[in-house]
Amino acid sequence: MIIETNKVIKLIYQAFDNETGVLLDSNIEGKPLELISGKDQIVPGLEKEIENMKAGEEKTIVVKAKDAYGEKKEEAMKDYPIEQFEGINLKPGMTLASVDSKGNQVYVKVAGFDDNSVKIDFNHPLSGKDIKFYVKVLDIRDATEEEMYSGQVYDGDSCGCGSGCGCQ
Numbered sequence: 189m190i191i192e193t194n195k196v197i198k199l200i201y202q203a204f205d206n207e208t209g210v211l212l213d214s215n216i217e218g219k220p221l222e223l224i225s226g227k228d229q230i231v232p233g234l235e236k237e238i239e240n241m242k243a244g245e246e247k248t249i250v251v252k253a254k255d256a257y258g259e260k261k262e263e264a265m266k267d268y269p270i271e272q273f274e275g276i277n278l279k280p281g282m283t284l285a286s287v288d289s290k291g292n293q294v295y296v297k298v299a300g301f302d303d304n305s306v307k308i309d310f311n312h313p314l315s316g317k318d319i320k321f322y323v324k325v326l327d328i329r330d331a332t333e334e335e336m337y338s339g340q341v342y343d344g345d346s347c348g349c350g351s352g353c354g355c356q
Contacts, residue, residue: 193226194336196236198327206250206318222341224331229339231256234321246324253316262317267305278306 199221202214217223225230225239233255241247253259276284282298286308299307335341 194331195225196222196327196329196331196335196341197225197325198222199238199323199325201324202322204320206320210237210318212314220326224335224339224341227339230321234319238323240324240326243325243328246322249321249323251319251321253318256317257289257312257314258316258318260311263308265299266308266310268308270301270304270306273301283331284308329345 201221202216203212204210205212221230225235228235231250231251234249236255237247237249237251278298278301280298280300283295284298286294286296288294294310295311295313297309297311299309301307316329332342
């Protein structure tokens with residue numbers, strides 16, 4: 189069975205670094221994830237695989253880096269003058285908060301530095317990694333017109349605005 193576009197899929201999952209086995213994320217102990225199929229709300233490789241699942245089915249899926257968070261891109265590594273980091277006790281691998289050109293907060297990694305410059309890595313922290321997912325599909329239903337339009341799943345307890353405000 190192939191799940192059609194605009195279906196609400198409710199699932200639980202665990203995500204692991206496929207190489208090291210380190211747990212990256214999980215909602216097993218929390219609220220199930222609800223997403224709308226065809227809306228690019230999860231990594232493409234995982235969405236493609238769960239499209240072939242049915243309610244009650246569970247599966248272990250390995251998603252290659254290119255179909256997860258992408259390959260590491262050298263062009264996402266930028267050098268900046270060390271003076272811009274004055275007062276920061278720099279360490280390779282540390283995460284820094286920054287603001288992108290649109291004013292959004294982003295997190296970047298210090299890839300390395302010397303006496304003159306700091307190399308900042310703007311790649312997603314999981315880029316270049318194959319991710320192993322354990323997934324169990326709990327339910328599949330048709331999305332409402334409002335859900336299809338907004339791209340948000342309404343659970344009946346909120347308006348779907350994403351803030352958890354409880355307004356209706």
